Amino acid sequence: MTTTSEKVYRFPEGFIWGAATASYQIEGAWNEDGKGESIWDRFSHTPGKINNGDTGDVACDHYHRWPEDVALMQELGLKAYRFSISWPRILPAGRGQVNQAGLDFYSRLVDRLLEVGITPFVTLYHWDLPQALMDEGGWPNRATVEAYVEYTDVVTRHLGDRVKHWITHNEPWVVAFIGHQLGDHAPGWQDSAAAVRVSHHLLVSHGMAVPVIRQNSAGAEVGITLNLTFAQPATDTPKDYHTARWIDGHINRWFLDPLFGRRYPADMVADYIDKGFIPNGEMDYVLPGDFDIITAPTDFLGVNYYTRALAGTPKNGETLERTEMGWEVYPEGLYRLLNRLHFDYMPAKIYITENGASYSDGPDADGRVRDTRRQAYLRQHFMAAHRAMQNGVPLAGYFVWSLLDNFEWARGYAQRFGLIWVDYNTQQRIIKDSGWWYKEVIARNEVR
Numbered sequence: 067m068t069t070t071s072e073k074v075y076r077f078p079e080g081f082i083w084g085a086a087t088a089s090y091q092i093e094g095a096w097n098e099d100g101k102g103e104s105i106w107d108r109f110s111h112t113p114g115k116i117n118n119g120d121t122g123d124v125a126c127d128h129y130h131r132w133p134e135d136v137a138l139m140q141e142l143g144l145k146a147y148r149f150s151i152s153w154p155r156i157l158p159a160g161r162g163q164v165n166q167a168g169l170d171f172y173s174r175l176v177d178r179l180l181e182v183g184i185t186p187f188v189t190l191y192h193w194d195l196p197q198a199l200m201d202e203g204g205w206p207n208r209a210t211v212e213a214y215v216e217y218t219d220v221v222t223r224h225l226g227d228r229v230k231h232w233i234t235h236n237e238p239w240v241v242a243f244i245g246h247q248l249g250d251h252a253p254g255w256q257d258s259a260a261a262v263r264v265s266h267h268l269l270v271s272h273g274m275a276v277p278v279i280r281q282n283s284a285g286a287e288v289g290i291t292l293n294l295t296f297a298q299p300a301t302d303t304p305k306d307y308h309t310a311r312w313i314d315g316h317i318n319r320w321f322l323d324p325l326f327g328r329r330y331p332a333d334m335v336a337d338y339i340d341k342g343f344i345p346n347g348e349m350d351y352v353l354p355g356d357f358d359i360i361t362a363p364t365d366f367l368g369v370n371y372y373t374r375a376l377a378g379t380p381k382n383g384e385t386l387e388r389t390e391m392g393w394e395v396y397p398e399g400l401y402r403l404l405n406r407l408h409f410d411y412m413p414a415k416i417y418i419t420e421n422g423a424s425y426s427d428g429p430d431a432d433g434r435v436r437d438t439r440r441q442a443y444l445r446q447h448f449m450a451a452h453r454a455m456q457n458g459v460p461l462a463g464y465f466v467w468s469l470l471d472n473f474e475w476a477r478g479y480a481q482r483f484g485l486i487w488v489d490y491n492t493q494q495r496i497i498k499d500s501g502w503w504y505k506e507v508i509a510r511n512e513v514r
């Protein structure tokens with residue numbers, strides 16, 4: 067029953083509601099049909115790296131079950147589906163020999179999506195680097211940039227006639243720093259100097275890929291997806307302000323500034339030198355012309371937002387609401403972040419390419435999944451996004467992470483982000499209550 071006092075948040079006509087996944091997290095079939103090994107295959111097969119010893123060997127078996135998964139997307143009424151391409155499925159050795167079976171898999175998926183009216187948004191790199199390239203030095207090695215451009219050329223020549231939304235990279239900060247400094251993700255390095263070098267190579271590879279995509283995919287929209295946060299001092303102290311500035315510089319500005327023509331932020335270069343991230347103050351891997359490459363004009367900025375970064379400890383000892391990832395539920399941070407991006411950087415267009423919550427609620431005795439906390443999380447974040455749009459923020463779409471429960475990287479299968487429940491023993495899928503609710507949001511194009 068709708069009451070007259072109920073507030074309705076209407077989204078603009080044509081707003082793109084979607085859901086997102088990534089190849090390694092859902093596909094499985096890790097060594098089938100000519101696919102090469104990726105750094106995530108190698109990493110997850112290394113004892114002690116992943117919670118519970120989980121691997122992506124089978125995951126959601128999406129490689130075989132994709133028709134059923136597209137049918138579920140139709141049931142939800144998705145306007146768009148964001149997925150990523152496994153580089154070693156296309157180029158098993160990272161460059162050179164093309165694996166036609168890999169291209170055919172994605173080609174069939176794209177055709178089916180288009181047939182049923184779901185717009186494909188394709189991420190070229192969502193972390194599964196071919197192991198063969200890692201063996202030659204991986205992202206710290208500039209040669210990987212050239213290989214990425216070759217891979218991008220192969221994929222976009224093949225799918226560019228039908229795919230018109232391309233995302234070059236997913237979360238370069240995570241690749242650089244979680245993968246190469248903290249070591250919690252593949253390839254598991256703990257080398258801060260390498261991490262900064264990787265961040266630069268990822269940005270250059272993005273900039274080099276943009277014109278290649280445009281060449282191969284007439285009229286396409288091209289962008290990059292960053293994991294961005296709202297950094298906030300917990301108290302009014304110089305220490306918390308300093309920390310918040312540092313987090314903002316490290317996670318947000320280190321990538322936004324060069325992409326938007328400002329080169330690396332001077333305060334962060336100084337801090338990185340102090341911390342030993344830039345040994346001897348030398349960035350000899352920054353070649354002449356790199357900043358012009360990195361600022362290649364794009365059509366949109368992809369924003370992944372999950373939580374704020376609170377610098378310091380709140381004074382009043384308030385307990386913060388958290389999801390099972392331990393991430394604070396803070397929708398106001400999305401509002402603040404979107405306003406700030408519009409105010410400071412003015413991207414032509416923004417898509418929220420990921421937002422969602424981990425709660426492990428499973429089927430009740432009647433088979434229904436009552437994940438009310440996920441629904442509440444999404445509702446609050448949709449409302450925050452809507453509020454930002456009233457300020458002129460050019461938000462054009464919103465992708466929920468994730469379509470399905472899946473392999474949550476180092477956390478394995480214990481963390482569930484899906485709108486759809488997956489039973490990993492039987493591969494049965496059940497649309498959760500949040501999924502049914504999302505279906506209604508999409509159908510009405512409004513949140514209540």
Ligand code: FCB
Pocket residue numbers: 088091236237240293370420467474475483
């Ligand atoms: C993001 C990743 C995505 C997923 C979510 C929870 O950092 O892009 O693959 O794991 O976090």
